Amino acid sequence: MEKTWATSAALATSAAPAAPAASGRGGTVSGADLHLDLSGPGGVRAALVRALRDAVRSGRLAPGTRLPSSRSLAGDLGMARNTVADAYGELVAEGWLTARQGSGTRVAQAPAVRPTAPARSGSAARSGSPARSASAGGPVRPPARPLHDLRTGTADISSFPRTAWAAAARRALTAAPNEAFGYGDVRGRVELRTALAEYLARARGVRTDPERIVVCAGFMQGLALLGGVLRRRGTRAVAVESYGFWEHHDVFTRAGLRQAPIPVDGRGADVTGLDERRDVGAVLLTPAHQFPTGVPLHPDRRTAVAEWAGRTGGLIVEDDYDGEFRYDGRQVGALQGLAPDRVVYCGTTSKSLTPALRLSWMVLPEDVAAEVVRAKSTGEWRTGTLEQLTLAEFITSGAYDRHVRSMRLRYRRRRDRLVAALAEHAPHIRVTGIAAGLHVVLELPPGTEQSTLQAAHWQGLALEGLSRYRHSAAPALPPGGPDGVIVAYGTPADHTFPGVLEALLRSLPPAG
C-alpha cells in the first residue's frame, strides 16, 4: 500500500536517542512523532545517513514509505539541499532506499518478503517473541496479515507440481554425467539451453540457438549483468516504461545508468520520443502484457521499437514475464522474433513454476552474449546446475508444457469468474488487460484509488494501486495518472478464490 510521508511536521531533530515512537502501529508511520538523532561523530551528512538508516533498520520508517523531497527535508533540517540529496544517494546505493528519478525516494522493501503463510510447525526457530501479540481489547482492527493476497509478484505457488518436479529431479540426477557436478559452463548447462532454444522457438517464436542463451538465477540477476555490459559499452541511459516495476529499473541505476521513462497508453509503450534521447542505448519493455497496465504492445509499436533499435543500434530488453499465459487463442510471439539481433529476450520460471527456483534465461544477440558471459564469469554470479538439469528434463519430458497448459486453464477460469462477477455486481468498473497474464487492472473513478485500497485492507485483502507503479518522472501524463487497482488473480490458491472475489467486490467504490 502507498504511504506518503508528509514533509511538514514530519521530522524533528533531536540529540537524544530515537524513541521507537511508531512501534505497535501496524506499520503505518505518521512521521510526526519520529525523531532523527543527528548527534554522533562525522559531519552533518554522515549523521543524517546514520539517522535515516537507523530509522529504516529499526522499522520506524516502514518499507514503501515515501520520503520528503531533498529540498523539503533540507528546509526542515536547516541543511544544504545537496547534503540531503547526497545522503539519499548513499542510502539508495546501500539498498535502504529506492529512488525514482526526481522526486519519490522511498524506503526499500523489507528483506523478508511476504510471509504469506505461517511457518511450518517444528521448523520455527525464531525464538523470542511470539508470532502474534494477543489482541488487547480496544477497537476492531484489520487483520494483522491479509487473509488474501492479490498483489503481483508470484503466481499461484500452491500449484507447484511437487511430484512431477521431484520425479524429474531424480531422472536428471541419475542421467547426469559426472562433469555436471563440477563448476561447468558459465552460460548454464547445455541440456537446459538446448531444451530452452527448442521450447522458446515453439511456444514464443524466439529465434535462437543454445550458444546465445545465458541461464541466470532470476530475471534481476540477468538485468544486473546486462546493465554492467551496457554501461561498459558507453550507454548512459535506459528507457523504461512510465508504468513499471521500480525494482527492475533500480537495477540499471545501480549499474550507473539513468532511467528515461517513456509513455504508456492503451497500445503499450511509445518509443517515438526516443530519437531525441541520444543517451538512451536500450529500452526495457514488457510487450506481451505491459506491467502493470496489462495491455499488449500494439503491432505498430512493435515495428516502431524494432526500427528504432535498427536505426540507432539500441538494444531492446524484452521482459516476457508472463508470456506463456494468453487466453484468447491469438498467441502473440515474442518481440525478439522481429529483431533477434537487437533484442535481449528474458524469461523465467518465476511465474510459470515458482520464484523459489531462481532460474531465468536471456536470449542474446551474439556480440552481447559474449560480453554477458564475460561479466558472469566472476564467481559471485555462478548459477547452480543441478536444478538446471531438472528443468531441462522437465521441459523435454513434456511436463513443463502440461503444467503451463493446466495453469493457463486454471487462470483463465479465474479471470472469467472475476470478469463475470464484476460485470454483474460492479458494472461501472472497467476491466483492462484481460487477454493475457496473471493480473488485470480495474479502472476506478478519479480520486478513489487510496480509499479503495483502504477498504480492501479492512476486508483482509492485500491489493496494489496503479499509482504504486507509476514512474515519478513520467512525462506527458496527467498529474497523478489514472486511478486503478491491480488484481493479481493468479496469486491466491484455488480454493480461496470465491472468498477473494467477495472481499474484492465489497472493497470497490459504488456506482455514480
Place this chain on the structure above:
Amino acid sequence: MEKTWATSAALATSAAPAAPAASGRGGTVSGADLHLDLSGPGGVRAALVRALRDAVRSGRLAPGTRLPSSRSLAGDLGMARNTVADAYGELVAEGWLTARQGSGTRVAQAPAVRPTAPARSGSAARSGSPARSASAGGPVRPPARPLHDLRTGTADISSFPRTAWAAAARRALTAAPNEAFGYGDVRGRVELRTALAEYLARARGVRTDPERIVVCAGFMQGLALLGGVLRRRGTRAVAVESYGFWEHHDVFTRAGLRQAPIPVDGRGADVTGLDERRDVGAVLLTPAHQFPTGVPLHPDRRTAVAEWAGRTGGLIVEDDYDGEFRYDGRQVGALQGLAPDRVVYCGTTSKSLTPALRLSWMVLPEDVAAEVVRAKSTGEWRTGTLEQLTLAEFITSGAYDRHVRSMRLRYRRRRDRLVAALAEHAPHIRVTGIAAGLHVVLELPPGTEQSTLQAAHWQGLALEGLSRYRHSAAPALPPGGPDGVIVAYGTPADHTFPGVLEALLRSLPPAG
C-alpha cells in the same frame, strides 16, 4: 599452468585486423606473433582496451597469461604509462583481466571452466566444429585435455550422493509448506539455517543461532556482499594471505577495497604487521588448512588475530572451505568459536558435496548480519530455496554426516597412498599440509617448479605450481617464493587414482 608473457618482442602493433596467430598451439601463447590492432574510433586508450579485449575474447591471449607491466607495455607501444594502466584497470573491471596489486595483471580464467569429461551423448548441442580435430601426423603431442586433473577447486565430483540427494529432495518437496514456493526470507530458509546452526556447532565449534546465518549462492557471492558492506562501513583495505586464491581477493577489489597481503609461513598467516595498517578493516583467512600451503593456523596465531580484531574493531573472514576434512583425529574447531562477535564464518557445500549446488553460508556478528541482509535484499542476489530445503533435510536426516564421514575416509586413504608412494619412490620430496583438506604441497628443489609442471603436462596430468597462488605484492618473502606443486588428490575419481599416482611420480624431479 603458469604462463608468462615476456614483454620484449611480445607485441607488435598493426593497423591490419589481427591474425589468429596463436591458434592450434594447445593454448600456449608466445606473444611474438600476436598483433594488437590499434586502429578504429576513439582515442589510444579505447583502441588499446578494444585490442586487448579482442585478443582475450578470441583466445589469442589464453586464460592465465601474464601481461607485461604497464610501464613495459607503454614503452613498447610508445604510450603514456597511465594510458596502459587505465586500459588494464578497465579490463579488470570488466572481468577480462585480473589484477594482483602492483605487477601481475593476467588474463582471467575462461568462462567455461574445466570440461573434464566429454559431453553426455545426445546432449551435445554445440553444432559446427567436431569436438576434437583429427591428429594430423607430426610430432607426438601431449594430450589435448589432461587425462587426470590434480588441480584444486573441486573435490571428487564423481562421488556426489545422487540417490540420497534425490530422496532428500523428494522428502523436502513433499513436506514443504506452500509459502516455501514464494520469494521467502532473504537470509535463506529457516529450516536450513536451523539445521546449519546445529551442525556447525557440533562439527565445527561455531557459536551462533539461525538468525545470524545468511545463505548465499556460493562463497564468492557472500564475499561480494560482505565487500560491499565493508566498503560502506568505511573500510579501505582487506588483508589477504600472501599465498591464496586471487579470485577471492579480486572480489574485494571489485567492491572498491585494496588488498593488503600478509605473510604466510609454517604456522599460517601472520597478522602482527596489521597494527601499522590503519586502512585494513578486515582480514580473509583460511585457518583450517591454509590455501594453498596446507598448514593449519597455529593456536598462537589464532589468538593473535582475534586480539587484533578485538583491539581494532576489525573483522576476520574465516574461509572454512575444507574444514570438514581433517584426518589426524585432532579436530580443530573454527576460529569463529574464539571470537563470534568479530568473525564472519564462511562455509559451503562446494567441497563436501558439489560446487554445482551453489549453496554457502555466512555466520555473522549481529550488526554485520543486518547490513549483509540489507545488501542481499536487491533481487539480483536472491538464492533459490528448493535446494535449501533439500540440504536442510539432507543434514537433519543424517545423510550429510554419513557422506562427509565416507568421503573423509576415502580422501584419507588416498592421502595415505600418496604419502607412502612418495616416501618410497621420491623420498627427497617433502610433503606438507597433510593433516587436513583435499590437497598437499610437494616442496621442490629451487628452480624446478616450471619444469615439473611441464613434465606433468606431458604425463597427461593437470597440476598447479605454488607460485600460481603467490600474491604479487607479498612482502617479506624471498623473491619468487619457494618452489612447489599442489597435489589436489581429492579431485580425481577413485578408480583413476593408481594411474594418477604413477603419472605424478614420473613427473617429479630426480633426487640430487
